[in-house]
Amino acid sequence: MFGKKDGKKNAAIDGLSLAPGVSVLETEKGTVLFDGRQGRYFQLNELGLIVVRSLEEGKDADAIVRRVVEAYDVDAKTADADVRAFLAQIKELGVAV
Template structure:
């Protein structure tokens, strides 16, 4: 599945992670460093498994937890309509 950022959503990277702003309704989300890594991997074309592998390579987390974290973030981003399938 290829994802892209919804056209109404803008992002800014900060020293603490990434902030996403939905221009349609003014809602925003702040992603911490691990969520930022996952977010950029997913919108950059990585699969869930590839994003989980990046988490495991960067943080001390095992495969089941990394995959669950990626899936949970992905579900939240889709539910909030921050990302869409390309």
Template sequence: MSVEMRLREDVSTAITEYGMVLLDERTGRYWQINPVGTVILEHLAHGVDAVVGSLTSRFDVDSDQARADVDAFLRQLSTNGLVAT
């Protein structure tokens, strides 16, 4: 996804030993985010290229696969109403 995204202001985050937890304060729903999703969220403010670079340097993944994974993850966040553009 090429549109700049960020978590909505009413989505709280907490780092855990397994990644990150998101809380949608509007609905009370929680999401457990794995370490890859955590890296994506931590670097999202710097743009998708920065996220892809971080993923390829930390995990055994090429840039095409990393970009596809980032796009899929962001679509899931958007589908669940957790992001703002």
């Protein structure tokens, strides 16, 4: 599971940013991450959009979690798990480094 393990956060996802060649595009069908290096698109939901926009602003995982808690009726533990899972996923996909 992503997030905290033995009281420590997953340092591998702190300090992420969008990879070079990856951009956020608004389309008629919603917002996507476009990986121009490989011509791939990734549809973003509302959480994904908050996370990606926060990364563009240089926010770390904890700041993103606080933003999600403020925006939605969700507890900090759930928000932390969801944000960290999303960050790990976009890192695995190569659209964040």
